[in-house]
Amino acid sequence: MRVIVTIQHPGHVHFFKHAIRELESLGHEICVFARENEVTVELLERAEVDHEVLAGESNSLFSLAAVQATYEARLLRRARRLQPDVITAIGGVAASHVASVVGATSVVFYDTEHAKIIKNLAYPFADIVCTPDCYQGDIGAKQYRYPGYHELAYLHPNRFKPDPSVLDDIGLTPNDTIVVMRLSSWDSSHDIGQGGFDNPIDVVDRLEAAGATVLLTSEVDLPAKLEPYRYNLAPDRMHDLLAYADCFVGEGATMAAEAAILGTPAVYVNTLSLGYMTELDQEYGLVFSYNGADRHARSLERAVSIIEDDDQSTWQRRRDRLLADQVDVTDVIVRKVEMAGAEASSNRSAPTPNPG
Incomplete structure (x- = not known):
């Protein structure tokens, strides 16, 4: 399975870093694309996650729109070349749009109910939207709820031991x-x-x-x-x-x-x-x-x-x-990405019905 992970905020690095390692250990090919935002790139480097930076920082809502458009266009070019099975992200605006173009399954994680712009741009195109049980909103059949918080992907005792x-x-x-x-x-x-x-x-x-x-x-x-x-x-x-x-x-x-x-x-x-x-x-x-x-x-x-x-x-x-x-949310990430990848692979390999 080939998976694209998109990273647009420092918190996204923490959220995905353990899942990236586990998916790689299971034999999957993981491609990480990022944009510069605060210490995002530094955290990727310190976590030893291979990545490519597709866009720079923004300093206003207007510049954010321009940066996002650049990021999405460049992500689309990479995805057309890589032909991923799954594209996953937090928020998932670029991920869901690009996945719908290249035929990949998009798995979006989100926990911010009031982010109306992101929800309106991402949710209609996303295949799977994973939210905590406490998320206040019904997204419909594509929503998957789990008992946890994003922060439990990297601060669960299975993943983190504080250094005194x-x-x-x-x-x-x-x-x-x-x-x-x-x-x-x-x-x-x-x-x-x-x-x-x-x-x-x-x-x-x-x-x-x-x-x-x-x-x-x-x-x-x-x-x-x-x-x-x-x-x-x-x-x-x-x-x-x-x-x-x-x-x-x-x-x-x-x-x-x-x-x-x-x-x-x-x-x-x-x-x-x-x-x-x-x-x-x-x-x-x-x-x-x-x-x-x-x-x-x-x-x-x-x-x-x-x-x-x-x-x-x-x-x-x-x-x-x-x-x-609550659960170790890295386990949720790995399970949902693998399930989405298996389904995508099955759909591609299924024989085309004979109209005759």
Whole structure:
């Protein structure tokens, strides 16, 4: 079986990297195509995933449309040459379009209900759309639901063991109270008009006053006062840091979910709500979501209470229950891609009915 994997965001690297290795170990040919976006290419290189970069970065919604068109055109040329059985992606706009042209089966994974542009462009062309059970939306017969989250493709205990040396690398010890903070850029198509913190400087000041050491990761330029707080280790060490942090506070849903799955309580500050954020909040109590007009003040109160309570055993019990309920999502990826490939191969080899 020949499979094309398309990568357009750093999180996509983490999601697919273990599945790529497993599919290759099963004898399948995997071709990875990417576009530059933040640290996407660096993560592919650090994960030792062979890949070809088809397009550069974008800095606005208008330039994103141009970059996406370039990416899709170049992907189509490669797919016509390679003749894949399956094309898979997160979101899957380019993957579903190209697959429909070259006769491949498209397997799309997605978990973001409010990304209307991506859904409208991808879902009508996709053959299979895989979503978590908690996804709020019915896609019809092509939808496959599974008990898990994207982040469990790479942070399930089967796939990830945190490295405690990360604390030495940042000059801290297990006795330090560590808060990881995330600021978003709000330039994705589904983030336009949304918001998070009122004032990031106020957040850092309040967390420090509560006794925390704040390490900040940001998609945007920081005020000069916050630059010394910037996390500066390799991007693939962030999950080690999240595992040993006492709390996550941020505007990014992916990193909030990552923290929660690792047993680190997450305070999510964003006007947007998501199915998996709601489940991690209401079902497991590992995420605390603040979406309303008072989100800044209420989220800080919650973060300070988590720091001051220092109740590690509670978070561990909640994580254990989550892991008992959910699956290793890499297994889902491998199974669905193999099934799609087998069906595609069977359809191609089936004899053409004789009209006579």
